[in-house]
Amino acid sequence: MRLIDADAIAAKLDxxxxxxxxxxxxxxxxxxxxxxxxxxxxxTGNAVLTWMASHAARGIAVKTATVFPGNxxxxxxxxxxxxxxxxxxxxxxxxxxxxxxxxxxxxxAADSALAADLLAVGDAATLAVLGAGGQAGTHxxxxxxxxxxxxxxxxxxxxxxxAERLAAELMGEGLEAEARTDPEAAVSEAAIxxxxxxxxxxxxxxxxxxxxxxxxxxxxxxxxMRESDDDxxxxxxxxxxxxxxxTADCGDFANPIARGVIARESIQGDLFGLVSGRVLGRxxxxxxxxxxxxxxxxxxxxxxxAIWDAALD
Numbered sequence: 433m434r435l436i437d438a439d440a441i442a443a444k445l446d447x448x449x450x451x452x453x454x455x456x457x458x459x460x461x462x463x464x465x466x467x468x469x470x471x472x473x474x475x476t477g478n479a480v481l482t483w484m485a486s487h488a489a490r491g492i493a494v495k496t497a498t499v500f501p502g503n504x505x506x507x508x509x510x511x512x513x514x515x516x517x518x519x520x521x522x523x524x525x526x527x528x529x530x531x532x533x534x535x536x537x538x539x540x541a542a543d544s545a546l547a548a549d550l551l552a553v554g555d556a557a558t559l560a561v562l563g564a565g566g567q568a569g570t571h572x573x574x575x576x577x578x579x580x581x582x583x584x585x586x587x588x589x590x591x592x593x594x595a596e597r598l599a600a601e602l603m604g605e606g607l608e609a610e611a612r613t614d615p616e617a618a619v620s621e622a623a624i625x626x627x628x629x630x631x632x633x634x635x636x637x638x639x640x641x642x643x644x645x646x647x648x649x650x651x652x653x654x655x656x657m658r659e660s661d662d663d664x665x666x667x668x669x670x671x672x673x674x675x676x677x678x679t680a681d682c683g684d685f686a687n688p689i690a691r692g693v694i695a696r697e698s699i700q701g702d703l704f705g706l707v708s709g710r711v712l713g714r715x716x717x718x719x720x721x722x723x724x725x726x727x728x729x730x731x732x733x734x735x736x737x738a739i740w741d742a743a744l745d
Contacts, residue, residue, distance in 0.1 A: 438532035447577035450542040453738035458707040483729030492519035493733035541574035549578035551721040552646035556623035563628030564589035564598040586618035627659040638663025643718040658683040668722035678726040
């Protein structure tokens with residue numbers, strides 16, 4: 433069994449490798465078998481999440497991730513840390529243990545980037561990022577891989593110093609980037625809006641969205657977490673990475689469905705449908721599209737297999 437450092441892989445891997453691996457895997461329309469287990473520590477925001485996925489061609493993956501939001505206050509450790517074990521599909525032999533915070537960051541970013549490629553306007557020039565935690569830099573890099581037209585990144589974070597740090601990092605990479613104190617001003621200028629918070633109160637208001645915007649909801653992974661208000665889901669055409677893990681488990685869709693604000697049928701489809709062409713994506717330049725990135729063990733397996741293949745090259 434090999435030990436693979438995802439951080440070392442991330443430093444040299446073209447984002448398009450993982451994005452295209454997800455596209456190819458979704459095209460076959462088969463998620464395989466997936467199970468999820470979540471344990472939360474009351475009153476702290478701390479959680480441990482385990483995904484288990486099995487697919488006849490790709491193999492078996494088990495990922496355990498810890499989410500400790502308080503780590504951002506000290507900076508000593510990342511908020512999200514994980515280990516993935518990959519097993520061979522033919523005989524069940526363990527192939528690799530993949531460690532490093534970059535694994536979940538790359539998987540999450542590739543998921544959103546594939547959706548943006550299918551749903552965002554083709555000439556998107558400005559990206560608004562709400563939330564400047566560890567995911568944000570990777571997210572910007574992957575979104576720019578599918579929309580190299582992005583020239584400006586506007587960053588908002590509840591702690592403004594974090595937004596300033598991310599903006600400085602992006603400027604160091606040659607991008608035009610600004611830290612904003614007003615999220616409405618950032619969102620109203622953007623063709624793509626990525627929400628990367630762990631909020632239980634909406635950070636994004638639908639009234640702020642301009643026609644043609646694509647919304648990328650990433651941070652919420654429990655029914656209590658919510659990054660967008662009711663107007664976002666009312667105004668947009670709604671999509672998810674998979675319907676199975678978003679309509680009941682992720683508050684951005686689960687909450688308004690439970691309260692009757694939208695029907696479950698309001699969600700047009702998922703990445704399997706979009707990639708295969710069974711589900712129609714963006715219909716016009718002025719349409720608002722909303723994508724819920726809910727994650728899932730099937731995505732961990734797809735990305736683990738792609739990283740394993742890259743490590744063999």
